[in-house]
Amino acid sequence: MPVLVMKFGGTSVATLDRIRRAAKRVGVEVAKGYDVIVIVSAMSGETNKLVGYVEETSPLFDAREYDAVVSSGENVTAGLMALTLQEMDVPARSWQGWQVPLETTSAHSSARIVNIPTDNINRKFGEGMRVAVVAGFQGISPEGRITTLGRGGSDTTAVAFAAAFGAERCDIYTDVDGVYTTDPRICDKARKLDKIAFEEMLELASLGAKVLQTRSVELAMRYKVKLRVLSSFEEQSDEAGTLVCDEEEIMELNVVSGVAHSRDEAKMTLISVADRPGIAAAIFSPLSEAGVNVDMIVQNISEDGRTDMTFSCPTNQVARAEQALKAAQDAGSINFHDLVADTDVCKISVVGIGMRSHTGVAAKMFKVLSNEGINIKVITTSEIKISVLVDRKYMELAVQALHTAFELDKAA
Ligand code: ASP
Ligand code: MG
Numbered sequence: 001m002p003v004l005v006m007k008f009g010g011t012s013v014a015t016l017d018r019i020r021r022a023a024k025r026v027g028v029e030v031a032k033g034y035d036v037i038v039i040v041s042a043m044s045g046e047t048n049k050l051v052g053y054v055e056e057t058s059p060l061f062d063a064r065e066y067d068a069v070v071s072s073g074e075n076v077t078a079g080l081m082a083l084t085l086q087e088m089d090v091p092a093r094s095w096q097g098w099q100v101p102l103e104t105t106s107a108h109s110s111a112r113i114v115n116i117p118t119d120n121i122n123r124k125f126g127e128g129m130r131v132a133v134v135a136g137f138q139g140i141s142p143e144g145r146i147t148t149l150g151r152g153g154s155d156t157t158a159v160a161f162a163a164a165f166g167a168e169r170c171d172i173y174t175d176v177d178g179v180y181t182t183d184p185r186i187c188d189k190a191r192k193l194d195k196i197a198f199e200e201m202l203e204l205a206s207l208g209a210k211v212l213q214t215r216s217v218e219l220a221m222r223y224k225v226k227l228r229v230l231s232s233f234e235e236q237s238d239e240a241g242t243l244v245c246d247e248e249e250i251m252e253l254n255v256v257s258g259v260a261h262s263r264d265e266a267k268m269t270l271i272s273v274a275d276r277p278g279i280a281a282a283i284f285s286p287l288s289e290a291g292v293n294v295d296m297i298v299q300n301i302s303e304d305g306r307t308d309m310t311f312s313c314p315t316n317q318v319a320r321a322e323q324a325l326k327a328a329q330d331a332g333s334i335n336f337h338d339l340v341a342d343t344d345v346c347k348i349s350v351v352g353i354g355m356r357s358h359t360g361v362a363a364k365m366f367k368v369l370s371n372e373g374i375n376i377k378v379i380t381t382s383e384i385k386i387s388v389l390v391d392r393k394y395m396e397l398a399v400q401a402l403h404t405a406f407e408l409d410k411a412a
Contacts, residue, residue, distance in 0.1 A: 001125070003167045004034040007136065007158035010044030011175040012232035013077045016084075022173065022232055023084040026131060030090055035125045037165060038092075039136045039158040040081055042073025047137075047151070063108035067138075067148045070109075071097070074135035074154070082133045092131035093124065097138035097146070102157070104139035104147045111139060111147035113156065116164040134161065155216035163223035170225050171241075172212065173232035178242035179204070179211055181408040182259040187400050191410035193257065197247040200257045203351045203385050207260035212244075220244060247353055255354035255361060256406040259399050262347045265295070266318045267377060267389055269310045270325065272337040275302040282334045283309060283325070290324035292317045295347075296380045296387065310378060312389060315343050345377060346395045349387040350402055362386050368405040372397055 006029065008022045029036050041047075050070045054061050078094040085092035100120060104111035121132045136154025141147045149156050155172060162170035177192060179201065184190040196204075198221035205214040211229055220227045230241025247253065273279055280299070287294055292313050300308040313321055318341050328334045355361050362379075365386055369376060374397065378389040390398055403409060 001033060001035045003037060003165045004029050005037045005039065005158050005162040005165070005167045005170040007039040007154060007170065007172045008041065008077075008081075008232060009154070009172070009174045010041040010046070012173045013040055013042075013081065014044045016080070018232070019077070019080055019084050023081060023088060023090075025173070025232065026085060027088055027090055030130045034168075036131045037121070037161050037167070038081060038131055038133045039154055039161060040074060040077040040133060041136050041154040042077055046073035046076075064145050067108050067111075067146050071135070071138035071146050071148050074137050078133045078135040082131075085131050085133070090131055091129045092133055093129060094133045094135070095121070096135050097157075098140040100134065102134075102139035102160075104141055104149070106141040106143060106145070106147070108141075108145070108147055110150040111141065113139060113149070113160045116160055118164055121165075150213070150215070152210075152213035153215075155213040156219060159216045159219045159223075159225050159227065162225045162227075163219065167225070169228055170220070171228045171230060173230060174211065175231065175233065176211060176229075177231035177234055177240070178229050179244070179258075181257065182399055182403050183261065186261065186396050187259075187403050189400070189403060189409035191408060193242050195243045195245055195250045196257060197250055197253075197353050198244060199247070199384060200351050200353055201244045203349070203382075204258050204260050207262060207347075207349050207351070207385075207387075217244065253354040254352050254406075254408075255358045256350045256352035256402075256408065257354075258351045259402045259406070259408065260349045260351060261395055261399050262349075263392065263395065264315050265312050265345050265347045265389060266315045267310060267312050267342040267345050268318065268321060269308055269340045269342075270334075270336040270338075271308050271340060272306045273309055274335055275305050275307040279307075279334070280309070282328065284311075286324040286328045286333075287311075287313075287321055290320050292321045292324065296378050296389065298378055298380075312345075312347070312378060318343060342377075344392050345389045346392040347387055347389055348395070348398045348402065349385055350406060351385045352406075353384050355384050355386075364405065365402060368401050369398060372401050374398055 082094040103115040136157040180190045227244040296312040298310045
């Protein structure tokens with residue numbers, strides 16, 4: 001029988017009532033003839049609570065025990081979902097990660113999936129079980145310890161199961177009804193997309209659209225898993241939600257499909273560093289060792305053998321970046337006149353596969369911002385994305401203006 005993977009996020013299993021509602025939806029797919037693999041998150045708020053317990057007990061916790069504790073929320077919802085299905089006379093049982101076994105690396109709290117053997121679950125399907133309810137977010141290391149896949153990891157569990165079982169589709173049930181052209185809280189003209197290409201979704205996810213864990217999109221792209229994002233709170237038709245798919249499946253590619261923003265950016269500039277071979281390595285190696293997540297990098301023109309170097313990083317890493325750079329200055333590996341941090345910026349990006357074949361997208365973006373009197377501080381581009389840093393007070397204005405200019409507004 002064809003296999004379908006259905007993943008329910010924390011808000012979709014937050015109460016027994018909601019678990020019943022989700023189970024009903026599973027029952028509909030079973031009635032259509034699918035064998036279903038259900039992946040569940042923990043009840044919403046549960047994982048945060050468990051992380052809090054760990055941190056309060058042991059600030060410098062043993063990551064293996066962290067995983068033992070924070071993976072437990074999913075065990076509860078997996079068992080409850082299986083019980084609920086059984087109450088509806090749907091043959092179901094639950095599986096914890098280690099029982100599958102979902103094999104991962106030993107990188108506790110951010111483990112990667114290595115292998116998902118299908119024989120155990122397939123044998124049960126062969127014996128008449130119709131639904132395998134699997135606890136998301138967790139697996140087992142080569143050492144036999146419980147691991148977790150990083151926050152939001154159940155999305156990745158779901159896609160990995162869809163790939164391993166050759167599922168027809170992977171439906172991600174969440175509290176929004178799909179992927180939007182931009183954040184509807186910032187722009188009331190935001191429109192739900194019917195389809196979005198993997199690469200665009202990947203850019204949007206890494207730019208801070210929180211619908212899907214970035215790694216789940218990477219995995220779906222690699223294994224060509226058809227991913228659908230939809231709400232568990234609305235009546236569903238087969239066209240509901242947003243399909244994340246191969247670009248070939250999208251008839252008309254938009255030049256720009258979405259406008260993303262990230263509030264949490266800081267711009268740091270090293271003023272007057274020696275412009276010599278190795279200087280970028282001398283600056284960015286200590287930053288990377290300190291765990292600073294550098295995003296944009298600009299080296300300015302050089303005069304008299306000295307140059308300014310600007311980069312961006314998350315606001316909460318500014319102190320760490322300053323510390324690392326000052327230490328490098330003290331050790332003599334770099335020499336700058338000043339280090340200036342601007343924490344009042346945000347990043348605005350336009351994303352679209354159509355950019356590959358259309359010229360003038362950057363020019364148009366800059367013109368729109370200039371018409372609004374918004375000054376651009378840093379620019380970077382990739383094949384399908386243009387990002388700028390601007391003052392944070394312009395965030396809403398910039399998103400709204402770009403959304404309109406690139407014809408993304410919903411029909412009035
Ligand atoms: N429960 C985990 C978390 O909150 C994993 C997930 O829900 O995807 O991050
Ligand atoms: Mg999630």
